[in-house]
Amino acid sequence: MVKALIILAEGFEEIEAITPIDLLRRAGIEVTIAGIGKKTIKGSRGISFGVDSLLEEVKEEEFDAIILPGGMPGTKNLAANQTVIELVKKYFKAGKCVAAICAAPGFVLADACKIVKGIKCCGYPGTDKLIEQNEGILVQDDVFQDGKVITARGPGFAIPFALKIINELVGKEEMEKVGKAILIMK
Secondary structure: OOEEEEEEOOOOOHHHHHHHHHHHHHOOOEEEEEEOOOOEEEOOOOOEEEOOEEHHHOOHHHOOEEEEOOOOOHHHHHHOOHHHHHHHHHHHHOOOEEEEEOOHHHHHHHHHOOOOOOOEEOOOOOOHHHHHHOOOEEOOOOEEEEOOEEEEOOHHHHHHHHHHHHHHHHOHHHHHHHHHHOOOOO
16 A cells, blocks of 8 residues: 655644645545644644654654645744654655645755755745755746655645645546546546
8 A cells, every 4th residue: 555644743734734635545545644742733723633643653664755734833843853854855865755835845855855956846935045045946836746756836736736646656547536536627
């Protein structure tokens, strides 16, 4: 079974976390929700979520993808966590799917992990400088994939972001099936 890990830090953007969790599970992907430091994490809009496990308890080799939602201060909390930085770097070097949305491409992938050099990616307006300062190639697409790195601009693009991850992990047919089931595709 294909497995994905999504990491939540205090202040994450709820839409950018829940949408991929929901849609990936519809596609038959086993999603583990890991929290930084505690089992209940509060999002940027004040909604609290229970997680499956603490990040420190996760066995990193079990997953085919790592997903990082944006939101403030959640993204800065992800970027400040050494375990997150090490995991992202390991997944990137291993050629596994690394997906980040909103401020996470700039703050985590570019600034904290330094993995965007020569990679085309997008992110939330205002984080563009972080991508460019770390030699990433900024694109204006709403969702973009360069190799195994998938990025998106923000919460309004959470559905196409999740569908892109599904396509990468289990293929176009399953992605289209989910897209049709939620009435975003015909």
